[in-house]
Amino acid sequence: MKYSDINLNGKTILITGGAGFIGSNLAFHVQDNYPRARVVVFDAFALGHFKNLRGFNGETIAGDIANPLDLARLNDYKFDYIFHEAAISDTTISDQKLVVQVNANAFSDLLKIAKAHGAKVVYASSAGTYGNSPAPNRVGEGETPENIYGFSKLTMDRIAERFAKENNMTIIGLRYFNVYGPREIYKGKTASMILQLGLQILSGKRPRLFKWGEQKRDFVYIEDVIQANIKALSADKSGVYNVGSGEAREYNEIFGNLTKTLEVNVEVEYIDNPWNFFQTHTEADISTTKAELDYAPRFGLEKGIGAYAPQIVKIYESEIK
Ligand SMILES: NC(=O)c1ccc[n+]([C@@H]2O[C@H](COP(=O)([O-])OP(=O)(O)OC[C@H]3O[C@@H](n4cnc5c(N)ncnc54)[C@H](O)[C@@H]3O)[C@@H](O)[C@H]2O)c1
Incomplete structure (x- = not known):
């Protein structure tokens, strides 16, 4: 386009x-x-x-x-x-x-x-x-x-x-x-939390969020x-x-969206945040x-995750499983 x-x-x-x-x-x-x-x-x-x-x-x-x-x-x-x-x-x-x-x-x-x-x-x-x-x-x-x-x-x-x-x-x-979105897999641990959470969800692991998942991010x-x-x-x-x-969403919401779209039922594990510079709320x-x-x-987040989900599944099947 x-x-x-x-x-x-x-x-x-x-x-x-x-x-x-x-x-x-x-x-x-x-x-x-x-x-x-x-x-x-x-x-x-x-x-x-x-x-x-x-x-x-x-x-x-x-x-x-x-x-x-x-x-x-x-x-x-x-x-x-x-x-x-x-x-x-x-x-x-x-x-x-x-x-x-x-x-x-x-x-x-x-x-x-x-x-x-x-x-x-x-x-x-x-x-x-x-x-x-x-x-x-x-x-x-x-x-x-x-x-x-x-x-x-x-x-x-x-x-x-x-x-x-x-x-x-x-x-x-x-x-x-x-x-x-697509082509971020080679960033490894610095790839987006959307990809990282998606892959954890697909592998059945309990995804980890910093306590209590309420930090907001503007994901684009x-x-x-x-x-x-x-x-x-x-x-x-x-x-x-x-x-x-233009819209900030909580990590908890992002996680909920991913489990719904990927159709996997797992619980989050909340962990302490080791970074003192971790942003609590970004919104453009x-x-x-x-x-x-x-x-x-x-x-928006739902449409983006919807567009990306098939690729996340593909990455999981070819690189992780
Ligand atoms: N992805 C994000 O969420 C995000 C957010 C804000 C800003 N940015 C910025 O957007 C740009 C692209 O980011 P990205 O997410 O595609 O990251 P990326 O790491 O995938 O892309 C950066 C590229 O630069 C190359 N590179 C690194 N050091 C280099 C050097 N010294 N000489 C030549 N090439 C070098 C890397 O090999 C890599 O291909 C970067 O400037 C990044 O800081 C990204």
Whole structure:
């Protein structure tokens, strides 16, 4: 399904992190809807996996975004658009220097390449920029990250704002909330709680939730994240936007939805929460994303879990059972 009138046929598009969850879904969206687009994936194959790209007809470069020699390979092309998804996406990594280098400093280097190519950039920011600030989360308010990951993403937003202004470029940041859907399996323990709970439910284990399952999350289905990325390409001014479903739901509800959809009857086991930065309530205020990017999420939690459930069963049967 096409999300915008933009025509990417004949365009050259870079997707960093294209072997990862969101990047590979973007690669297939472009391939399926714009068959004459040239798509180049750049990835270090950290949490990304070649299996996410089986069926992808474009080019793949293995490289580290934080290595200038690897980045230099991108100058063999002339990019019209760049989707920047490459990052240390694991929010529990505590090596501060590494996370800032890979997520924020490498982004500065990529922006210089984008400038030289005259490319429009859409990059992945995160709801982690809000830390534990009260929901609903609005861009420009409560930007107090609780971990180095959130800090690195907020640093990216600051870098983008300045770079766009100084160089008269269009750079759009998308603060994804909790994304779930096909091609996240290779993220392992950092895959969405929807997949992890679904797999635990199917294996008959008692799924574990932090006491008492009342924390709320804005889970957004991958299709809506793709929509936001494609629509962002038409933006004529730079900015940072929330990308969520706009609705926060308790983990208990998510669990109930999964057991109902997967038709398995198991009880939850509540455990103590070891993370002091665990967010209690995230919820995207998506009013400006709707008004300025024409974003219109199509998947609420029930519809998203319904769309994803057959895939969760398939993953369980092929990877776990
Ligand atoms: N999935 C979510 O819920 C979510 C939420 C907020 C923000 N994000 C952001 O969205 C982007 C995509 O996330 P994802 O869920 O697809 O995660 P992912 O880990 O599947 O994708 C990130 C990709 O970047 C690659 N990568 C890591 N380090 C690299 C490096 N040094 N050089 C080149 N490539 C490197 C990985 O191999 C992986 O393929 C990330 O920037 C992440 O921080 C994701």
